[in-house]
Amino acid sequence: MSEISPRRRVDDHNEELRAADGRVPGRRGRATRQRLLACTRDMLTSTSYRDVKVIxxxxxxxxxxxxxxxxxxxxxxxxxxxxxxxxxxxxxxRVIITEGSWAEGEAMATALDLVDAFLAFWDDHRSVLRVVDLATDEGDGRFQKIRVRLLNDITTALADVVREAQKGHRIPTVIDPMAEAGVLVAMLAHTATHQYGFEFWGIRTAKLRQSMARHVSWGVTGIIPPD
Amino acid sequence: MSEISPRRRVDDHNEELRAADGRVPGRRGRATRQRLLACTRDMLTSTSYRDVKVIxxxxxxxxxxxxxxxxxxxxxxxxxxxxxxxxxxxxxxRVIITEGSWAEGEAMATALDLVDAFLAFWDDHRSVLRVVDLATDEGDGRFQKIRVRLLNDITTALADVVREAQKGHRIPTVIDPMAEAGVLVAMLAHTATHQYGFEFWGIRTAKLRQSMARHVSWGVTGIIPPD
DNA sequence: GCCAGAATCTGACGGCGTGTCAGGGATTGT
DNA sequence: ACAATCCCTGACACGCCGTCAGATTCTGGC
Structure with missing residues (x-):
């Protein structure tokens, strides 16, 4: 039938985009694709994942x-x-972690910045994130890869801070820096996802924020934050 | 059409069960229902949530x-x-929290028990839990109610321990006990959900377990666990 | 054991979403 | 203006949904 075109140049974006029939889409095609993506995003926020239909x-x-x-x-x-x-x-x-100061007296403020950024980011992308979580959990490697790309940078950045604290003997060496960082990220991610659920049963976000930042601060520096 | 039967006695289980047409199912009917429930559970574990079909x-x-x-x-x-x-x-x-000892020198062991129980429970019910999480997050009140019933007891039990520590001035009173407990439960739940994901990228469960227990122990007692 | 009546199940059907063509518009370069 | 190329869609076969009316199986009284 249709042979694959020998022209494989893509002088456009970063990736080689292909339509179903092997064509390289032009301007109009790419616009349509983008429109479909935007609508997918919208459907995801307004409809239960199970009920998002192509039609x-x-x-x-x-x-x-x-x-x-x-x-x-x-x-x-x-x-x-x-x-x-x-x-x-x-x-x-990631930048918040690497650029911020984790010195005594400043760590809590940096931790609060991180918590706030997390809550804001999760709030902006909740509908997509919940699908990523579900699909990852169901064993879909493609979504897992995305989830890792998103969280791995944050986790390794936090792990670096933990290692630094271990050098200063403020955190015992039996603690695995990556495990510690992973647990903190899990705490942030889950709380951010269910933020509304907490509010619903009487817990104020301001208080959650405080408890989370306290754990982050202590977890990566080993220093108990001032009250 | 069909009038509702005046016989409303249910001398059987706890709830009043009704079939689609208003009948109260008998023995055979209940058996079929149970069979369908079991198969639903099975499909949920073997198939992506989107693709679980009635047929x-x-x-x-x-x-x-x-x-x-x-x-x-x-x-x-x-x-x-x-x-x-x-x-x-x-x-x-819940029992692990209320029956266990949170005294200095024993809290870490109790925390480890809790973490282990959490990981085991989540492992047993992962497929159902991920759907509960998704539906809750999508705003489905019925699933949220179930989620609360499951987690609220645990959260309030932990909050009680926090309050006790606050009486002994080991945890600052600016910390909200329920928020603190909620954050810890979030950490446990999320880590348990993505346990396999952590393993996948090189973090051993034993190390996660240790970090989590450390945070739980410190979070509810204010005492830094011994190394 | 037999039968009426209740309980339970299912074949069949209209409706809707999926996924795939072949063919018909739209756009571009000359 | 006219190809050549790009893009879109109507139409279709298929599969699942959700609902009946009617067939099948069970149950208690004789």
């Missing part, structure tokens, strides 16, 4: 289901791209 | 889709019952 995304984007399949194999494939974009935006969290 | 559950249970709808409105309704059963089984986690 709805297409309708919302003012196009037909067949067009959707030109660019994505299924809803999951589109979601994957949306998740990838989100992970890109998460890189700034 | 598959029915086939697995050796019956027809129409029979499924006799007992449940949809897959979600059956999942809800499965989740409720799971929450019942989680009550034993």
């Amino acid at each position: 709805d995304i297409a309708r919302e984007a003012g196009t037909s289901p067949a067009t959707f399949y030109q660019y994505f194999a299924d809803v999951e494939a589109a979601t994957l791209v949306v998740a990838e974009e989100m992970a890109q935006h998460g890189q700034h969290l | 598959d559950i029915a086939r697995e249970a050796g019956t027809s889709p129409a029979t499924f709808y006799q007992y449940f409105a949809d897959v979600e309704a059956a999942t809800l019952v499965v989740a409720e059963e799971m929450a019942q089984h989680g009550q034993h986690l």
